[in-house]
Amino acid sequence: MILTDVLGSRVYGPDATYLGRVADARFVLDQPPPGQLLAGARLQGLIVSPHSAGSFMGYERNNVNRPWPWAQLLKWWHRGSFLVLWADIKVMGPETVTLREGFSAHDPGLEGAGTA
Amino acid sequence: MNRPQHTPARLEPAPPTSGRVLDAQLHLLDRQVIDVDGLPVTTVDDLELEGVEADIPIAAGAAAPVISALLSGPVLGTRIFGGRPPSSRLIRLTWKDVSAVDVTIRLGVRSESLAESWVERWIRDKIITRIPGGKHDPH
Numbered sequence: 001m002i003l004t005d006v007l008g009s010r011v012y013g014p015d016a017t018y019l020g021r022v023a024d025a026r027f028v029l030d031q032p033p034p035g036q037l038l039a040g041a042r043l044q045g046l047i048v049s050p051h052s053a054g055s056f057m058g059y060e061r062n063n064v065n066r067p068w069p070w071a072q073l074l075k076w077w078h079r080g081s082f083l084v085l086w087a088d089i090k091v092m093g094p095e096t097v098t099l100r101e102g103f104s105a106h107d108p109g110l111e112g113a114g115t116a
Numbered sequence: 117m118n119r120p121q122h123t124p125a126r127l128e129p130a131p132p133t134s135g136r137v138l139d140a141q142l143h144l145l146d147r148q149v150i151d152v153d154g155l156p157v158t159t160v161d162d163l164e165l166e167g168v169e170a171d172i173p174i175a176a177g178a179a180a181p182v183i184s185a186l187l188s189g190p191v192l193g194t195r196i197f198g199g200r201p202p203s204s205r206l207i208r209l210t211w212k213d214v215s216a217v218d219v220t221i222r223l224g225v226r227s228e229s230l231a232e233s234w235v236e237r238w239i240r241d242k243i244i245t246r247i248p249g250g251k252h253d254p255h
Contacts, residue, residue, distance in 0.1 A: 001170050001181070003140055003163040004200055017122045024142065027183060029135040037215040037224040039135060041183040043165065047139065050120040058142045080123045083130055086180040093171035100176070105124035110137060 005094040006046070008053040014090070014101040020050035022097055023081060024058075026108075045085040046097065047108050049078050061110045083108040138217060148220045149186065149209065151227040158232040160221060162187040162206065183211050186221070188232060207231050 003025055011019045024047040029039040049055060060078035065071045088103035138144060140163060149157040167181035168174065189206040209232060215224035227233045244250045 001165045001168050002187070002200065002203060002206075003165055004145075005170060007141070013122065018120050019122060019124075020120050025140040027138045027140065027144075028133045029138065031135070036212050038211070038217070041138060041211065043168075043180045043182070044131075044133065044137070050123050055141055058139060061139065061142070080120075082124055082127055085131070087177075089174060091171060091173050092168060095171075105127050106130045107127045109130065110139065110142075 001092075006092055006097065009093065009095060009097050011046070011048045011084075011097045011099065013099050013103070019099070020048045020080070021053040023047045023049035023052065023055040023078070026083060043086050045083050045106070046089065046092075048082055048084055048105075050080040052077060055081075058110070061108050063111055081108050082106060136217075143217060144186075144221070147217075149188075149223060149232075150220045151223045151230075152215070152225055153227075155227050157223065157227045157230060158188040158207070158209070160186045161189055161191045162200070164208065185210050186214070 006025065007022050009022045011022060013019055026044045026047060027041040028044045030042055032039040047055065047061070055061075055078060056074060059071050059074040060081050082105035084099055084103055084105065088100050089097060090100045091098040144163060145160055147160050149160060151157050163183050164185040164187055165181040166184035167179060185208040187206040187208060189201050191201060194200050209223075209230060213223050213225045213230075214221060216222040223230075228237070
């Protein structure tokens with residue numbers, strides 16, 4: 001599957017409630033297997049934004065606040081963004097992503113989520 | 117774009133991870149790829165995921181997909197007008213060759229061995245070498 005097919009897809013809850021669009025995909029580097037230079041990048045989940053189909057520079061996911069007006073504008077634009085984990089995704093496609101019953105919305109912040 | 121009908125009122129903290137976290141748009145896409153000798157190879161236009169198929173229901177407890185390759189190709193037109201090039205037009209750079217992800221993405225192999233640099237090799241072998249003095253470094 002090609003990642004950019006999923007970016008921008010509409011995200012629906014289990015009851016067909018529209019939640020937003022896929023703004024990004026989050027990966028975690030696990031331990032590298034023998035003979036490989038870098039760990040495999042495992043999909044942890046998708047960042048869902050209720051107000052935009054993408055994300056610009058990730059201001060809503062980190063503590064960067066300079067230049068202040070720009071940071072405030074972008075944080076407001078991406079307000080309400082959340083992370084849904086892979087375990088909560090039922091179907092992933094170029095048009096829609098459907099979540100499982102009882103899915104959890106997680107804080108999308110990168111601070112404390114690992115070094116990046 | 118439709119307005120969302122429901123926004124989760126409460127966000128749970130992100131689950132702790134033992135490894136480094138990378139967001140595709142922020143840390144991978146559009147990054148320059150550098151080979152083991154420090155030579156630029158390409159930029160990352162897309163990522164290929166292994167372990168998931170589009171629009172096929174995912175079994176509960178299924179293993180998470182992983183990045184199998186970095187993709188590059190002729191994406192300028194599709195970025196302006198929408199869509200993406202056919203999968204067959206994209207050149208794959210396997211994730212196994214990636215040695216580090218930083219401001220740039222570094223490889224552990226030489227660009228000579230990669231399909232990405234075929235244009236550069238072709239120009240060198242077919243055009244530059246036919247120019248007088250083109251077969252050796254400048255004195």
